Amino acid sequence: MYDVLIGIDNAEDGRALAQAEAIADLPIEPGQVTAHLCHVFRENPEGASVHQLASVRRARKTLEEAGVNCVHYEASGRPADELLSAAKEVGAEAICVSGRKRRPTGKAVFGSVTQDVILGADVPVLAVPAPSAD
Numbered sequence: 001m002y003d004v005l006i007g008i009d010n011a012e013d014g015r016a017l018a019q020a021e022a023i024a025d026l027p028i029e030p031g032q033v034t035a036h037l038c039h040v041f042r043e044n045p046e047g048a049s050v051h052q053l054a055s056v057r058r059a060r061k062t063l064e065e066a067g068v069n070c071v072h073y074e075a076s077g078r079p080a081d082e083l084l085s086a087a088k089e090v091g092a093e094a095i096c097v098s099g100r101k102r103r104p105t106g107k108a109v110f111g112s113v114t115q116d117v118i119l120g121a122d123v124p125v126l127a128v129p130a131p132s133a134d
Contacts, residue, residue, distance in 0.1 A: 002028050004126075005036045005073070005092040007083045007117065008056050014131040015098035016055035020062035022128045023096055030067030035059075036090045038073040040082040050074035080116030087123060095121055098128040 004023055008016045023035055037059060039050045050056055050072045060070045073090065075082040087095050099114030118125045 002026075002033045002094075003036060003090055003092045004033060004094045004096055005038055005083065005087045005090060006059065006096045007079070007098075007113070008037055008039050008053070008059055009098075010039065010053050010055055011100075012055065013100075015100075015128070016059040017062060018131050019096050019098050019128045020059035022126060024063055024066030024068055031069065034069040034071060035063050036071050036073045036086070036092060037063075038075065038083060038086050040079040041074065041076045042079070079113045080120065083113070083117050084120050087121065092123060094124045094126055096126045096128060098130055100130060 004026075006019050006023065008019065020035075023033065026033060037050065037056050039053055039056060041048065056072070063070050071090075073086055075086055083095065083097070086092075095117060097114045097117050099112060114127055118127065
């Protein structure tokens with residue numbers, strides 16, 4: 001079994017679907033991959049659940065159609081730190097992320113979860129490009 005932690009944002013920009021497609025395309029036998037669909041809530045006063053996020057539901061549908069086992073995982077806090085902790089907790093062999101396209105000054109001011117995960121991970125990180133807005 002191959003476990004992959006997928007860090008999914010709640011944005012409606014198609015990144016979660018691109019991540020799901022990248023995992024579904026891994027050269028591993030169907031049924032041998034478990035995708036841990038992880039969303040990190042920064043603030044969650046309404047008590048939302050990872051199950052309620054449209055981006056997670058779309059990713060799960062794509063993965064299940066490809067024969068990938070799915071598990072939901074949610075956390076609260078700083079996204080990069082929580083993704084790295086979650087990967088260790090579930091025993092992930094890889095982490096899949098997808099960042100927003102930003103200018104260098106935007107990354108300096110706002111930080112980059114993708115960059116922090118890549119630099120802090122002890123396992124391979126698959127960085128899926130954000131889909132172009134054609």
